[in-house]
Amino acid sequence: MALLEVRDLSVTFKRKGVRPFTAVDGVSFDVEPGRTVGLVGESGSGKSVTALAIMGLLPKRGAEVGGSVRFEDTDLLTLSDRQLRDKRGRDLGMVFQDPLSSLNPVIPIGLQITEVLERHRGMSRKQASGEAEQLLGRVGIPDPTRRLSEYPHQLSGGMRQRALIAIALACKPRLLIADEPTTALDVTIQAQILALLSELVRDTGTALIMITHDLGVVAGLCDEVNVMYGGRIVERAERHALFAAARHPYTHGLLESIPRLDAPRGEKLVPIKGSVADNIPWDSACAFAPRCPNALDRCRQVRPELLPDHGGMLRCHNPVGHAVKQGVRA
Numbered sequence: 001m002a003l004l005e006v007r008d009l010s011v012t013f014k015r016k017g018v019r020p021f022t023a024v025d026g027v028s029f030d031v032e033p034g035r036t037v038g039l040v041g042e043s044g045s046g047k048s049v050t051a052l053a054i055m056g057l058l059p060k061r062g063a064e065v066g067g068s069v070r071f072e073d074t075d076l077l078t079l080s081d082r083q084l085r086d087k088r089g090r091d092l093g094m095v096f097q098d099p100l101s102s103l104n105p106v107i108p109i110g111l112q113i114t115e116v117l118e119r120h121r122g123m124s125r126k127q128a129s130g131e132a133e134q135l136l137g138r139v140g141i142p143d144p145t146r147r148l149s150e151y152p153h154q155l156s157g158g159m160r161q162r163a164l165i166a167i168a169l170a171c172k173p174r175l176l177i178a179d180e181p182t183t184a185l186d187v188t189i190q191a192q193i194l195a196l197l198s199e200l201v202r203d204t205g206t207a208l209i210m211i212t213h214d215l216g217v218v219a220g221l222c223d224e225v226n227v228m229y230g231g232r233i234v235e236r237a238e239r240h241a242l243f244a245a246a247r248h249p250y251t252h253g254l255l256e257s258i259p260r261l262d263a264p265r266g267e268k269l270v271p272i273k274g275s276v277a278d279n280i281p282w283d284s285a286c287a288f289a290p291r292c293p294n295a296l297d298r299c300r301q302v303r304p305e306l307l308p309d310h311g312g313m314l315r316c317h318n319p320v321g322h323a324v325k326q327g328v329r330a
């Protein structure tokens with residue numbers, strides 16, 4: 001049985017005087033222990049809102065959440081705030097894109113970790129600082145003893161993200177959600193953080209949901225990939241299948257916009273024309289149709305459903321039938 005089963009998750013933002021906006025609609029996927037599942041898509045496709053809904057971190061007022069998020073035998077959506085906080089402290093961890101805004105600027109790093117250890121794992125102050133030091137070492141922070149007493153601003157961006165991962169790991173989460181954890185970092189540090197996450201999944205059996213707009217990150221880390229567009233999953237595939245023979249024209253567009261090391265110099269990237277904001281609603285059409293090179297009349301008239309396809313899932317009336325040139329080898 002899966003550790004996490006997300007079923008028909010939907011999030012609608014409602015504000016007075018503004019038309020309700022459904023940011024996530026009918027999203028379903030599973031995560032097994034020790035597996036990394038990717039949520040991929042351009043900015044605005046609903047990835048972060050999906051993560052926040054799973055973690056129960058959306059504002060109670062103004063965000064209507066539907067469907068279910070079963071973690072082991074509990075539907076997280078039915079828990080009270082208190083029960084949820086407890087669950088987050090014990091079983092669920094989250095790492096955000098911007099470590100500086102997730103760390104408390106006026107509390108030393110060490111204290112931010114020991115707090116979690118004391119509160120959620122019942123450790124004494126002394127046990128906790130020993131464990132905090134170990135955690136910092138484990139995420140690759142050199143000289144952890146000294147770093148414990150430093151404040152977030154004294155650490156580099158990469159070190160801060162490592163510290164944030166250490167805090168997330170302090171409660172030994174069974175499920176970790178990383179939302180664009182490397183987007184703000186330079187490429188070398190990015191690779192190190194990804195290697196760290198992959199090692200953690202391997203060594204601890206933690207389930208990881210990896211949120212990214214970067215298919216390069218997917219290639220290096222994910223077992224399975226869910227491609228999101230306009231708040232819905234449009235394609236799901238095992239990583240190798242996705243890179244070998246993506247079926248959705250949107251996924252193709254994403255793959256072709258990856259910079260290639262072997263491309264002739266000066267060759268331009270192929271971004272997908274248009275933007276998510278050009279959407280027509282999913283109600284009576286495919287939301288990607290206005291940008292889609294494969295679009296048929298049917299795509300503008302009938303909403304495609306997510307259906308089994310070649311061992312994965314696909315929401316498309318006119319998929320790509322053949323393997324194309326790829327930017328990244330899986």
Ligand code: ADP
Pocket residue numbers: 013021023041042043044045046047048049050
């Ligand atoms: P991304 O895939 O880039 O993470 P998000 O999940 O953050 O996208 O956002 C999906 C959509 O939901 C966007 O159009 C965003 O503007 C909208 N959205 C996110 N949070 C809120 C909110 N609190 N109120 C209203 N709309 C929101």
Ligand code: MG
Pocket residue numbers: 047048049179180
């Ligand atoms: Mg986001």
